[in-house]
Amino acid sequence: MLSTRNLLKILFNTIIGVALILIWLRFVNIREIFTAISQVNPVLLLPMILFMFLSAFLRAARLKIFLSEIKKIPLLELIFLNGFAMMLNFFIPIRAGEIAKGVYLNTKYGLNLGRSVIWIFLDRFVDFLVVLILAATLLFIIPTSLNITFIIIITIIFFIGLFLTFLMVYKALFAKKLFKFLSHLLIEKHVKIYFERFSGFILEAFVVLKRHPRDLMLMILITVLAYAADGAIWYFTFLALGHGQNFINMYLGQLLSALTYLIPAAPGYIGSAEASGLVILSGVFGMDPNLASSMTVLFHITSAIFVLIFGLISIFSLKIDLGVIFKKALNRG
Numbered sequence: 001m002l003s004t005r006n007l008l009k010i011l012f013n014t015i016i017g018v019a020l021i022l023i024w025l026r027f028v029n030i031r032e033i034f035t036a037i038s039q040v041n042p043v044l045l046l047p048m049i050l051f052m053f054l055s056a057f058l059r060a061a062r063l064k065i066f067l068s069e070i071k072k073i074p075l076l077e078l079i080f081l082n083g084f085a086m087m088l089n090f091f092i093p094i095r096a097g098e099i100a101k102g103v104y105l106n107t108k109y110g111l112n113l114g115r116s117v118i119w120i121f122l123d124r125f126v127d128f129l130v131v132l133i134l135a136a137t138l139l140f141i142i143p144t145s146l147n148i149t150f151i152i153i154i155t156i157i158f159f160i161g162l163f164l165t166f167l168m169v170y171k172a173l174f175a176k177k178l179f180k181f182l183s184h185l186l187i188e189k190h191v192k193i194y195f196e197r198f199s200g201f202i203l204e205a206f207v208v209l210k211r212h213p214r215d216l217m218l219m220i221l222i223t224v225l226a227y228a229a230d231g232a233i234w235y236f237t238f239l240a241l242g243h244g245q246n247f248i249n250m251y252l253g254q255l256l257s258a259l260t261y262l263i264p265a266a267p268g269y270i271g272s273a274e275a276s277g278l279v280i281l282s283g284v285f286g287m288d289p290n291l292a293s294s295m296t297v298l299f300h301i302t303s304a305i306f307v308l309i310f311g312l313i314s315i316f317s318l319k320i321d322l323g324v325i326f327k328k329a330l331n332r333g
Contacts, residue, residue: 010092010267017266020275027278028293036241036294037301044240045302051232052306056082058226059127062219066123070208071109080314087311090304091267098124100325104318107325118205126209127258129165130223132158135255142252144284168206176203230254237299241291249285256280273300 060078067073081104085097102117136155139146167175179199186192209216231251238245260276277296281287315322 014266017269017271020271024271024274024278024293027282027289029290032290033294033297036290037298039242040240040298044236047236048233048240048299048302049306051229051236052303053310055226055229055233056086056310058222058229062126062222062226063120063123065215065219065222066126066208067105067119068215069211070119071105071111073105073109077318080317083310083314084318084320086307087314090269090307090311103325104320107321114201115205118202119208122205122208125165126219127223127226129158129161130220131227131255131258132161134224134227135252135259138248138252138255142248144252145286146284165206165209168203169209172203172207176200179203227251227254227258230258233303234295234299237295237302241294241298243291243295253280253285256284268304269300 057079060075060082063078063082064073064075081101084104085101087097088100089095089097098120099117101120102113105111105116105120106113132154136151136158139151139154164175167178176199179196183192183196183199186195228251231247231254234250234253235245235247238250257276257280260272260280263272263276265272274293274296277299278289278292281292281295282289314320
């Protein structure tokens, strides 16, 4: 059963989603969009589905490497775990998927629940750092309508994130002193205690990133390839609509799209997917709004079907006790 806090989150996110849909409809011709989609040959969607699975496979491979020094988990199991998490994130977008992964590792392998959840989010954090460095690099190379200030901000955020990560992983003692100093600036006693406990827990969890450079480089390379698969999904979606696009633009588009997932989303990403697609493809790359939205809606529909089927197969394959997972994950989220 969802907690009251989570129900309020979902309600709030849904209101945002509805508002985004209404705003999106002001910029597009919905009839033109559905006409374009209705003319698509379903066979042309097969490459999209292939790359959707490849993307999930690559991220499961990265998670296996990430957890390898903690627990040896079969790759196939992690692929299905990713499929289950994808479905949860799609229909209950309050980070339920990441929390459910941690709960599964705790239930199946007896790993500490708190650390398992943190490790899963650290895996996503690696994803986020790679997105920032690739986006910052490509934005300086690929012509877009973005202001140079925005590009500089992304670059600064990346270097700050990289610096803090370096401190917590390789200079843990200094990071501990830094957190201690920051805690003295907090006036409220309970907030101070919580901050000290949380920062200490985070420092312990970040030790998992202190790995052989080979492992780190492999995780980064896999992430780069995973986003190439994501870019290929958009690339083949446009081909299905009869409008081929530059692959490198689609790659950058997916990187920028990944940043929008930090924004609260309604169940099924309704509204946020359409709005972000329009902003990125039309606003950043200057594409016709109806063409951009035709691709976004077609991608949204296809991915929803894929996520649902893949998620159900994953639940069956892992023999997941949904009652236990939901009870722990949703009340924790």
